[in-house]
Amino acid sequence: xxxxxxxxxxxxxxNKTGPWRTESRPKFLKKDCIACNMCVLVCPESCISGQxxxxxxxxxxxxxxxxxxxxxxxxxxxxxxxEEGTQ
Amino acid sequence: xxxxxFAPGHTACAxxxxxxxxxxxxxxxxxxxxxxxxxxxxEVFSTxxxxxxxxxxxxxxxxxxxxxxxxxxxSAVKYLGKADTxxxxxxxGDGGTADIGLQALSGMLERGHNILYVCYDNxxxxxxxxxxxxxxxxxxxxxxxxxxxxxxxxxxxKKPMPEIANAHGIPYVAVASxxxxxxxxxxxxxxxxxxGPKYIQVHVPCxxxxxxxxxxxxxxxxAAVETGLYPLIEYENGVLSSRRxxxxxxxxxxxxxxxxFKHLLNKPEEIKKIQEIAxxxxxxxxxxxxxxxx
Amino acid sequence: MKELLEGSMAVAEVVRLCKPAVISAYPITPxxxxxxxxxxxxxxxxxxxxxxxxxxxxxxxxxxLGAVATGVRAYTATSSQGLFYMSEVLYNIAGMRLPVIMxxxxxxxxxxxxxxxxxxxxxxxxxxxxIQFHAEDIQEAVDLHLIAYRLGEDKSIxxxxxxxxxxxxxTHGLETVxxxxxxxxxxxxxxxxxxxxxxxxNPLTLGPLVDPEYYTxxxxxxxxxxxxxxxxxxxxxxxxxxxxxxTYNGLMEGYQLxxxxxxxxxxxxxxxxxxxxxxxxxxxxxxxxxxxxTSLRPFxxxxxxxxxxxxxxxxxxxxxxxxxxFAPLSAEVKAVFFGKPKKPKNISSFVVGMGGRDITKDxxxxxxxxxxxxxxxxxxxxxxxxxxxxxxx
Numbered sequence: 201x202x203x204x205x206x207x208x209x210x211x212x213x214x215n216k217t218g219p220w221r222t223e224s225r226p227k228f229l230k231k232d233c234i235a236c237n238m239c240v241l242v243c244p245e246s247c248i249s250g251q252x253x254x255x256x257x258x259x260x261x262x263x264x265x266x267x268x269x270x271x272x273x274x275x276x277x278x279x280x281x282x283e284e285g286t287q
Numbered sequence: 288x289x290x291x292x293f294a295p296g297h298t299a300c301a302x303x304x305x306x307x308x309x310x311x312x313x314x315x316x317x318x319x320x321x322x323x324x325x326x327x328x329x330e331v332f333s334t335x336x337x338x339x340x341x342x343x344x345x346x347x348x349x350x351x352x353x354x355x356x357x358x359x360x361x362s363a364v365k366y367l368g369k370a371d372t373x374x375x376x377x378x379x380g381d382g383g384t385a386d387i388g389l390q391a392l393s394g395m396l397e398r399g400h401n402i403l404y405v406c407y408d409n410x411x412x413x414x415x416x417x418x419x420x421x422x423x424x425x426x427x428x429x430x431x432x433x434x435x436x437x438x439x440x441x442x443x444x445k446k447p448m449p450e451i452a453n454a455h456g457i458p459y460v461a462v463a464s465x466x467x468x469x470x471x472x473x474x475x476x477x478x479x480x481x482x483g484p485k486y487i488q489v490h491v492p493c494x495x496x497x498x499x500x501x502x503x504x505x506x507x508x509x510a511a512v513e514t515g516l517y518p519l520i521e522y523e524n525g526v527l528s529s530r531r532x533x534x535x536x537x538x539x540x541x542x543x544x545x546x547x548f549k550h551l552l553n554k555p556e557e558i559k560k561i562q563e564i565a566x567x568x569x570x571x572x573x574x575x576x577x578x579x580x581x
Numbered sequence: 582m583k584e585l586l587e588g589s590m591a592v593a594e595v596v597r598l599c600k601p602a603v604i605s606a607y608p609i610t611p612x613x614x615x616x617x618x619x620x621x622x623x624x625x626x627x628x629x630x631x632x633x634x635x636x637x638x639x640x641x642x643x644x645x646l647g648a649v650a651t652g653v654r655a656y657t658a659t660s661s662q663g664l665f666y667m668s669e670v671l672y673n674i675a676g677m678r679l680p681v682i683m684x685x686x687x688x689x690x691x692x693x694x695x696x697x698x699x700x701x702x703x704x705x706x707x708x709x710x711x712i713q714f715h716a717e718d719i720q721e722a723v724d725l726h727l728i729a730y731r732l733g734e735d736k737s738i739x740x741x742x743x744x745x746x747x748x749x750x751x752t753h754g755l756e757t758v759x760x761x762x763x764x765x766x767x768x769x770x771x772x773x774x775x776x777x778x779x780x781x782x783n784p785l786t787l788g789p790l791v792d793p794e795y796y797t798x799x800x801x802x803x804x805x806x807x808x809x810x811x812x813x814x815x816x817x818x819x820x821x822x823x824x825x826x827x828t829y830n831g832l833m834e835g836y837q838l839x840x841x842x843x844x845x846x847x848x849x850x851x852x853x854x855x856x857x858x859x860x861x862x863x864x865x866x867x868x869x870x871x872x873x874x875t876s877l878r879p880f881x882x883x884x885x886x887x888x889x890x891x892x893x894x895x896x897x898x899x900x901x902x903x904x905x906x907f908a909p910l911s912a913e914v915k916a917v918f919f920g921k922p923k924k925p926k927n928i929s930s931f932v933v934g935m936g937g938r939d940i941t942k943d944x945x946x947x948x949x950x951x952x953x954x955x956x957x958x959x960x961x962x963x964x965x966x967x968x969x970x971x972x973x974x
Contacts, residue, residue, distance in 0.1 A: 201809065203802035204795040205678060206777055207339035207786035212296030215338050220301065241468040242505060244299055244306035246291040262295035266302035267502025321779045323647065331790050339786035344779035346650050347788035348643060348673055355640035359603060359647025360779060362631035366602040366653055373781060394636035
């Protein structure tokens with residue numbers, strides 16, 4: 201007999217950490233983006249993707265709103281805005 | 288979603304430097320990788336049953352034995368004739384590496400296993416509540432080296448883990464930082480191209496334990512490097528072969544960003560001592576960019 | 582093929598025949614000869630194994646954990662302090678359901694430090710989840726290793742197994758052993774096929790954090806698997822008999838039990854001495870017998886009950902203590918009969934042979950004599966009162 205023992209790969213995807221955001225979320229302006237990929241490199245949640253200038257965006261299902269993408273963007277093309285539904 | 292082997296949905300704190308670094312290490316290593324992890328933040332937030340964010344084979348045993356378990360994995364891989372195609376990476380925090388895990392790490396390095404050991408250095412036992420470790424810097428406020436009426440915080444300097452690893456005579460030792468992600472990935476790729484034991488120590492800011500805003504992770508990591516307090520270096524076959532050159536900033540630029548150092552900001556004598564540590568690093572590793580034209 | 586062999590050499594040879602891929606151990610008296618012999622075998626190219634000389638027992642156990650987790654067969658050996666040093670890893674291995682096989686040369690525990698044989702080290706690990714076998718002689722030690730690999734690696738079991746042999750007595754003793762042939766071993770023991778492992782073709786996460794919602798069931802399953810092993814062990818022993826021609830029950834052995842009025846329950850090499858005493862006493866008309874326990878874990882409670890329910894007097898020999906309470910084996914044997922319709926009139930507990938003190942035939946005869954009286958509670962045999970004092974000065 202076996203009990204809880206082993207996890208399947210990537211099974212964390214079922215845990216949507218989006219609801220962790222309480223204050224702010226990133227907004228990808230898609231204006232001055234140079235596709236440097238720094239936001240992708242930096243995101244702890246692996247939830248930013250894009251291919252080519254002005255195509256980058258985040259996945260609200262997982263983003264925890266840490267703000268590192270906005271902090272790192274060399275073109276200030278990402279800003280942090282109030283999370284929807286907050287005062 | 289960008290293609291990554293470190294899936295989202297893990298329960299790391301927002302802005303966790305270690306989760307940034309772990310993903311970069313894993314993606315640099317690629318899918319033919321077996322990860323062996325010590326107990327710590329990374330293991331706890333990435334493998335809470337039934338969820339795991341690892342898309343590669345992963346094993347966690349105990350707090351201090353990743354290097355030894357990895358030695359067993361590597362021996363099995365060798366036996367199976369797959370030593371040339373499979374990366375074995377052992378990982379741990381500063382506690383699991385420099386303190387409780389030092390014996391197993393030393394044995395692994397001495398035996399010459401083909402394993403890359405990555406130490407995620409957030410400078411305290413973060414997972415159990417920010418207690419001081421052998422890699423906690425001088426004067427740091429932690430829960431077991433707290434600032435108080437008769438205490439200034441942790442009284443000991445960081446254990447020189449990169450030099451300890453290097454003293455084992457291994458082919459490659461490197462120091463990296465969450466603040467310099469591409470440099471980290473370059474160092475991981477370089478390490479994995481070499482045979483034998485390799486050690487990479489990554490400086491990973493912890494917003495919770497270091498007391499800084501979640502969006503400051505990269506800035507704090509960069510400041511540590513740019514003040515000379517966390518030199519980014521490489522040793523190859525025992526010899527210092529590279530250092531990231533800096534235009535040194537005063538250590539206050541780093542200390543003032545974090546709550547764990549705020550008790551120092553009105554103590555110039557203590558800041559002087561920390562500046563000395565930075566200056567010694569700059570001298571020892573040749574960090575100052577020569578002939579820096581304005 | 583029959584050979585005169587030192588116990589350690591016989592065990593090293595049977596391990597060689599089991600073909601582990603990874604061997605890792607740290608030297609500790611009296612296990613050293615086993616591991617040194619395996620090192621010689623590997624150095625001579627007579628075995629294709631990765632021999633990993635680790636810096637401690639904690640790492641030795643961790644290395645074999647990692648190897649078995651990667652889907653290959655592994656082996657380690659230890660004793661006493663080494664067993665305790667790796668104990669954290671041993672509980673971890675059992676919990677992770679990895680079939681590591683280990684020889685323990687049973688030895689006393691410090692303090693005081695003593696390198697000679699008793700059961701304190703292995704009996705203290707009975708809660709770990711490891712299957713624990715005790716060998717009476719070198720032949721049995723050899724055979725139990727084969728059964729251990731076959732049992733541990735069974736897909737329905739997937740548990741680690743330790744084969745305990747009394748330190749020095751069996752590890753350094755000489756005996757004529759019928760060593761199995763490679764063909765026989767290959768017939769009985771197929772290659773290890775891991776149902777779960779670290780494999781880049783099929784990635785899995787082993788050893789996750791398990792919160793209160795899930796932990797209980799993991800441990801329940803471990804316990805249940807020990808029950809399942811109880812049923813499987815005699816079946817494997819029967820298969821073993823077909824291949825090797827030697828018959829074991831696997832869980833225990835009754836010697837002259839049929840009409841016995843007084844039975845000693847014991848484990849390990851002392852059983853050989855007890856059998857000789859029984860032969861002598863039986864020749865004089867005394868109705869005495871022995872129940873040798875081979876499997877301490879899983880504990881064959883039902884089988885013990887069936888074997889001894891009609892026996893008037895039992896004496897349980899413990900060569901370990903549970904300091905502050907009942908001697909461990911005697912407590913478990915007593916528990917077998919609680920609440921049952923039939924039970925012996927007396928169950929006495931005796932402690933003998935601690936720290937390598939010789940258990941002579943006279944010691945055994947003393948036990949047979951003493952069990953005539955009322956229930957004894959941890960009566961020490963061969964105690965030297967002249968060494969005891971009220972205060973240290």
